[in-house]
Amino acid sequence: MAPPADALAHLTEISTQIQFAVVFDREGTVLGSTVDDDRAGRLAAKALELFRAAEQQGQQELVQLDAAVADGTVFVVRDADRLIAATTGPEPTVGLVFYDLKTCLRGFGDEPPKPKSKPRAKRAPAKRAPAKRTTPKKKKDDAASS
């Protein structure tokens, strides 16, 4: 699976509707975004506020939302402890945007684990090939003459 930066790059590449996207956790820590760090932090904080306000509207666990206003639409999708927020222009293809955001978020989840440095196993002593005979064989003739 693609690493996080690739997942976001792929998202903006495949979805022309998405203007910006930011991935963050439940504490608002930015894990990746398509904008600079300062902006990403601000946007993640605002998206988290929106998501928390929306969570209060139901008894069940909120998994995703979209809020459409005249200027555009805001999307927030949650997957376990990670969230992704994105904006589009007015009248986006809602189902398609949700699908792309979920795919991107899953890409973050499948970050390949860092390779652990294993203690080196002691190398078994290499099996030595039987030593080759270095002394030339005596020729039969030589042996006979001596």
Added chain:
Amino acid sequence: MPRRRRALAVAAAGAASAAGAVLLRRRAGRSRDRAELYFADGSLVTLTQGSPEADRLLAHARDLLAASRR
């Protein structure tokens, strides 16, 4: 001949006004701000502009959209 032309003009005007009404109606429907919340059990709650819950969420959304364009 002029009678036929007049009938055609009336029919065209009628069709145009019907198309205009449909377009206006669609636009009015779309311009309504709303928030849709999807929950883990598959339920969906739609909050439309005018209710206090929706207005609170939509204010957050407007704020976020404005911040994203700054």
